[in-house]
Amino acid sequence: MQIIQDKGLQKQFYQQHQLPSADFQLFSSAVQLHQAIQDGAIQLPFVQKTRTAGYDGKGVSIIRHAKDELFDSPCVVEPLVQIEKELAVIVARNERGAIATYPAVEMVFHPTANLVELLACPARIKPELAQQAAEIAKNVITAFDICGLLAVEFFLTTSGELLINEVAPRPHNSGHHTIESCFTSQFEQHLRAILNLPLGSTDLKSPAVMVNLLGAPHHYGNVTYLKIADALSIKGVHLHLYGKTSTAPFRKMGHATVLAATLEEAIANAQQVQALIEVVAEK
Numbered sequence: 197m198q199i200i201q202d203k204g205l206q207k208q209f210y211q212q213h214q215l216p217s218a219d220f221q222l223f224s225s226a227v228q229l230h231q232a233i234q235d236g237a238i239q240l241p242f243v244q245k246t247r248t249a250g251y252d253g254k255g256v257s258i259i260r261h262a263k264d265e266l267f268d269s270p271c272v273v274e275p276l277v278q279i280e281k282e283l284a285v286i287v288a289r290n291e292r293g294a295i296a297t298y299p300a301v302e303m304v305f306h307p308t309a310n311l312v313e314l315l316a317c318p319a320r321i322k323p324e325l326a327q328q329a330a331e332i333a334k335n336v337i338t339a340f341d342i343c344g345l346l347a348v349e350f351f352l353t354t355s356g357e358l359l360i361n362e363v364a365p366r367p368h369n370s371g372h373h374t375i376e377s378c379f380t381s382q383f384e385q386h387l388r389a390i391l392n393l394p395l396g397s398t399d400l401k402s403p404a405v406m407v408n409l410l411g412a413p414h415h416y417g418n419v420t421y422l423k424i425a426d427a428l429s430i431k432g433v434h435l436h437l438y439g440k441t442s443t444a445p446f447r448k449m450g451h452a453t454v455l456a457a458t459l460e461e462a463i464a465n466a467q468q469v470q471a472l473i474e475v476v477a478e479k
């Protein structure tokens with residue numbers, strides 16, 4: 197937990213264990229980072245990440261110009277990776293060392309909020325790449341000696357390389373679809389893993405898409421959901437609202453999972469759900 201909470205320690209861990217991840221440098225303040233830019237010690241553009249307390253894109257910033265505002269805290273700096281796709285693999289391990297991986301999911305990001313908006317499973321990648329991602333995920337959970345669930349986020353680069361971005365040692369947004377789409381949900385799998393029970397099958401029963409239900413821009417306060425009934429009348433839609441009382445722009449308030457015979461149909465139906473449901477503040 198201590199290593200994973202600190203993105204700097206996390207990156208050092210991957211380096212020490214020869215697990216593939218983007219290059220990085222550590223800095224302690226904006227002044228120090230600014231100096232490195234002036235000295236030409238780091239190249240623009242780059243990605244600055246606060247070492248701790250970041251989530252959902254908060255604490256991550258793409259720096260393109262020397263004058264861009266920097267976070268003034270201990271940080272990781274990485275080159276801006278040319279990303280073809282972002283992928284995630286959820287992996288579970290019990291005390292006996294049994295390991296099971298879920299099929300890779302493909303993340304589609306919200307254009308401005310830097311937050312996953314749509315997630316598709318199985319990821320539309322070559323079987324060899326899916327296999328490779330699963331192997332890396334197994335190596336990561338073994339290296340950390342974790343008992344339980346681990347979500348491994350990857351970048352698939354435009355040159356076809358898989359890089360570990362970061363990990364989360366818990367049930368994860370990228371595994372929400374497993375409740376409806378897999379033989380064993382990520383939540384049940386976590387309990388099986390920590391109780392040293394046999395891990396359940398991670399087979400996919402159906403292609404699935406998950407969409408986050410995010411608070412609408414400019415809306416703050418007591419939440420209400422519009423067009424829920426219309427969304428639920430679309431085939432294969434399952435709704436999960438998190439019971440948060442108050443909404444804010446881009447806050448994760450719930451998600452919908454959409455099952456369909458093909459991934460294309462699931463994506464189309466999920467986009468309809470997303471266009472319909474509005475997460476707004478009560479008038």
Ligand SMILES: Nc1ncnc2c1ncn2[C@@H]1O[C@H](COP(=O)(O)OP(=O)(O)O)[C@@H](O)[C@H]1O
Binds near residue numbers: 218252276279310349
């Ligand atoms: N080195 C990088 N190159 C390009 N994009 C990046 C890089 N690092 C992060 N990103 C983008 O920012 C997002 C959030 O970064 P991440 O480290 O996963 O932080 P968070 O804890 O907010 O999830 C990533 O999913 C990716 O879209």
Ligand SMILES: [Mg+2]
Binds near residue numbers: 349362
């Ligand atoms: Mg992330």
